[in-house]
Amino acid sequence: MDRGYTLAELVAVLTLAGILAAVAMPRMINRDAFNTRGGAAEVRAALRYAQRVAMAKNHEVCVAIAPTSVALNVNPTPTPGAACTTPVSRPGAGNAYVVTLPGGVGLVPALGFRFDALGRPVPNTTLNLTVGGTVPIVISRETGRVQ
Structure with a gap:
């Protein structure tokens, strides 16, 4: 009596396992938490960059927060409160x-x-922002620290 499996049987089992892993695993892993944390990191980076540009250019930088985006624009004049019409370059x-x-x-x-x-x-x-309903971003008064 032979014990063990043939090479063909092993290859067939490994092929099926590979196909199942390729099809089923992406559905089992929830990417929402990853996307939320990644989005929050991008928003924090944009806010920190806006603050640095404002201090470097000695002009106000406007931050427009929409439900799915953040846009940065510079006030081209030294007058506080004037319209921010110049986009900040990435x-x-x-x-x-x-x-x-x-x-x-x-x-939000x-x-x-x-x-x-x-x-x-x-x-x-x-200022208190929330990304994805779970990740807070706080911009401190006086210092503008983004956390």
């Missing part, structure tokens, strides 16, 4: 700095604010 790319969140990930509340030339948020209050 470093290394030259195109407008707009963060679009992954599908199914939202950002939708609002607009500015970083002044000292890096403080205008209005000078603590």
Whole structure:
């Protein structure tokens, strides 16, 4: 009596296991948490960059927060409160700095604010944002620290 499996049987079992893994695994893994944390990291990076640009250029930078995106624009004049009409360029790319969140990930509340030339948020209050309903982003008053 022979014990063991033939090479053909082993190859067939491994092939079936590979096909099942390729088809079933993506459905078993929920990417929502990954997309939410990644989107929050992108929003934090954009807010920190907006603050740095405001301090470097000595001009206000406007942050427009929509339910699925964040856009940055510069006030081209030294006058506080003037319209922010010039898009902030993405470093290394030259195109407008707009963060679009992954599908199914939202950002609340939708609002607009500015970083002044000292890096403080205008209005000078603590701003609380939530990405994907679970990940908080806090912009501190006076310092503009993004956490």
